[in-house]
Amino acid sequence: MTVVERQQWDVVVIGAGGAGLRAAIEARERGARTAVICKSLFGKAHTVMAEGGIAAAMANANEHDNWQVHFRDTLRGGKFLNQWRMAELHAREAPDRVWELETWGALFDRTKDGRISQRNFGGHEYPRLAHVGDRTGLELIRTLQQKTVALQQQDHKETGDYESGLKVFQECTVTRVLKDGDRVCGVFAYERESGRFFVIEAPSVVIATGGIGKSFKVTSNSWEYTGDGHALALLAGAPLLNMEFVQFHPTGMVWPPSVKGILVTESVRGDGGVLRNSDGKRFMFDYVPDVFKEKYAETEDEADRWYDDPDHNRRPPELLPRDEVARAINSEVKEGRGSPHGGVFLDVSTRMPAEVIKRRLPSMYHQFKELADVDITAEAMEVGPTCHYVMGGIAVDSDTAAARGVPGLFAAGEVAGGMHGSNRLGGNSLSDLLVFGRRAGWHAAEYARGLSGARPVVDDAQVDAAAEEALRPFSVSGENPYTLHQELQRTMNDLVGIIRREAEMEQALRALAELRERAARAGVEGHRQFNPGWHLALDLRNMLLVSECVARAALERTESRGGHTREDFPGMDRAWRPLNLLCALTDGDAVALTRETTEPIRPDLLALFDKEELVKYLAEEELYE
Numbered sequence: 001m002t003v004v005e006r007q008q009w010d011v012v013v014i015g016a017g018g019a020g021l022r023a024a025i026e027a028r029e030r031g032a033r034t035a036v037i038c039k040s041l042f043g044k045a046h047t048v049m050a051e052g053g054i055a056a057a058m059a060n061a062n063e064h065d066n067w068q069v070h071f072r073d074t075l076r077g078g079k080f081l082n083q084w085r086m087a088e089l090h091a092r093e094a095p096d097r098v099w100e101l102e103t104w105g106a107l108f109d110r111t112k113d114g115r116i117s118q119r120n121f122g123g124h125e126y127p128r129l130a131h132v133g134d135r136t137g138l139e140l141i142r143t144l145q146q147k148t149v150a151l152q153q154q155d156h157k158e159t160g161d162y163e164s165g166l167k168v169f170q171e172c173t174v175t176r177v178l179k180d181g182d183r184v185c186g187v188f189a190y191e192r193e194s195g196r197f198f199v200i201e202a203p204s205v206v207i208a209t210g211g212i213g214k215s216f217k218v219t220s221n222s223w224e225y226t227g228d229g230h231a232l233a234l235l236a237g238a239p240l241l242n243m244e245f246v247q248f249h250p251t252g253m254v255w256p257p258s259v260k261g262i263l264v265t266e267s268v269r270g271d272g273g274v275l276r277n278s279d280g281k282r283f284m285f286d287y288v289p290d291v292f293k294e295k296y297a298e299t300e301d302e303a304d305r306w307y308d309d310p311d312h313n314r315r316p317p318e319l320l321p322r323d324e325v326a327r328a329i330n331s332e333v334k335e336g337r338g339s340p341h342g343g344v345f346l347d348v349s350t351r352m353p354a355e356v357i358k359r360r361l362p363s364m365y366h367q368f369k370e371l372a373d374v375d376i377t378a379e380a381m382e383v384g385p386t387c388h389y390v391m392g393g394i395a396v397d398s399d400t401a402a403a404r405g406v407p408g409l410f411a412a413g414e415v416a417g418g419m420h421g422s423n424r425l426g427g428n429s430l431s432d433l434l435v436f437g438r439r440a441g442w443h444a445a446e447y448a449r450g451l452s453g454a455r456p457v458v459d460d461a462q463v464d465a466a467a468e469e470a471l472r473p474f475s476v477s478g479e480n481p482y483t484l485h486q487e488l489q490r491t492m493n494d495l496v497g498i499i500r501r502e503a504e505m506e507q508a509l510r511a512l513a514e515l516r517e518r519a520a521r522a523g524v525e526g527h528r529q530f531n532p533g534w535h536l537a538l539d540l541r542n543m544l545l546v547s548e549c550v551a552r553a554a555l556e557r558t559e560s561r562g563g564h565t566r567e568d569f570p571g572m573d574r575a576w577r578p579l580n581l582l583c584a585l586t587d588g589d590a591v592a593l594t595r596e597t598t599e600p601i602r603p604d605l606l607a608l609f610d611k612e613e614l615v616k617y618l619a620e621e622e623l624y625e
């Protein structure tokens with residue numbers, strides 16, 4: 001029997017990004033003793049890297065904005081595949097979550113009359129992103145950390161122990177969610193620095209682990225984003241929803257190679273930046289799809305007038321949803337009209353004075369100066385698509401964030417599926433984290449309280465099995481985890497990337513099966529004290545599982561919609577609109593895929609759209625109903 005330290009908490013939150021911290025704060029405020037575990041340093045999460053802002057219909061910059069317009073924009077962006085109840089809750093509750101952040105000390109940029117400033121972003125009808133320059137995520141996390149510390153100080157006053165009600169375990173990785181029968185009962189984790197194992201026993205587990213980008217070669221994501229939460233849920237018996245939808249952000253850096261994929265925020269376009277090809281042409285005017293034609297400008301003059309007079313002009317096509325812009329850039333490069341390093345040009349230098357660029361886009365200015373030796377106040381940036389965000393994720397209940405089929409398991413943030421449909425609008429992630437992080441923490445606390453005496457129990461056999469699995473890389477050999485990771489990234493990038501074809505996805509599935517078999521022999525040397533090769537060997541299990549879900553679902557969906565583009569099925573097919581794809585694990589750990597019909601959109605929400613627009617998206621029977 002493996003002897004490991006065990007601690008007892010009411011709620012354990014895996015992940016300390018925006019969703020995890022918001023969940024933890026809520027759970028603690030509702031009286032649950034809450035532990036937070038995060039793989040990297042406390043405060044280092046993707047949320048910190050978010051630049052553009054938090055989407056919330058506060059109507060500060062345009063009085064016509066309201067939750068209904070935000071809901072409409074979100075559904076259009078997601079091509080009507082969104083879990084509509086989530087999109088409704090998100091649009092209704094996001095403003096309160098932003099105001100709440102302000103009461104907790106967040107310092108947003110202001111309008112001239114002192115309100116929270118809101119900026120334009122792709123797919124949002126009105127300026128809607130509350131922001132702090134281009135460092136919004138940093139302020140969000142700083143504020144949530146400050147709130148965490150405030151709660152710990154309160155606990156100290158009452159109990160003499162800062163960590164009695166809310167404790168953070170940083171640089172610790174969870175490798176298994178543990179179960180007692182069908183209910184969750186805790187998590188198994190290791191400390192990255194010492195390699196020490198420990199178990200947190202808790203009846204409620206919230207997964208808030210973010211994305212999967214590290215399965216792709218070119219990505220804006222950093223090292224932690226290996227799809228751990230997606231895989232933990234799968235292994236615990238919860239299905240994943242619509243994993244085929246992966247967002248390729250249109251503007252990542254393309255040069256130099258060492259920084260390829262690093263994000264160039266959409267605020268650059270929201271604030272007036274334009275995309276040009278090697279002929280100097282603003283090519284996005286050629287790529288406005290029919291469903292969006294009425295909303296976007298047809299000439300450069302009209303597009304430019306929109307920045308000062310949005311009520312009487314249509315938006316520039318550079319601000320189409322991300323999937324449209326990414327595909328357009330891909331086509332321009334493929335047609336031979338790309339920039340010298342295989343991207344296109346994104347220009348602010350001819351559109352704004354240098355001091356405005358430095359004030360509004362300080363991080364971008366420094367990023368290009370330091371990483372590429374490009375002065376964006378004087379020359380154009382070179383940009384191209386980069387794997388950025390996963391819309392697919394753990395299938396959850398819209399109101400409670402409870403994962404389907406596993407009592408006590410909850411999920412929020414990027415790891416949860418459904419909210420964004422087939423494509424996420426910029427800015428809708430930070431608001432999603434706050435809205436559903438709070439809901440997950442709230443319901444996780446309620447669930448734990450509701451169990452009172454009848455708590456699930458962690459048995460020794462499960463702990464032994466988890467320890468044995470975690471130690472396996474020390475007892476096998478023959479494959480190098482780094483090599484396998486590179487092969488996996490290349491497979492996903494080249495064969496299940498931005499444009500997909502049947503034969504290539506079949507090839508990818510064969511390659512993934514082989515990699516999975518080889519990963520069982522991924523061995524490491526040395527010992528458990530800070531051993532990155534070992535950590536990667538463990539992460540491979542997660543990346544391979546999640547990649548297989550992406551490839552299987554992408555092969556199954558024979559249409560193009562949002563973040564899923566099939567060269568062999570280029571159009572959006574209304575018959576697929578009401579269909580979700582669910583991935584689950586069979587007993588033998590194979591990925592099984594099922595189709596599920598979605599719940600019809602509530603009539604009062606459908607009534608927010610014109611009939612002519614609905615005809616473009618909904619299947620015949622849905623319209624009839």
Ligand code: FAD
Nearest residue numbers: 015016017019039046047050052174210413414427429430
């Ligand atoms: P994250 O913030 O990704 O946090 C995940 C947490 O889980 C981390 O603490 C990590 O250490 C932990 N974790 C992971 N695996 C494990 C494990 N096995 N064990 C323990 N802990 C684990 N969205 C917007 O709305 N607006 C923007 O302007 C914007 N800009 C972006 C810019 C960049 C460069 C990137 C990469 C993303 C951006 N996004 C933006 C998207 C948004 O930032 C993310 O979707 C969001 O922050 C995800 O938050 P999260 O709380 O779900 O997870």
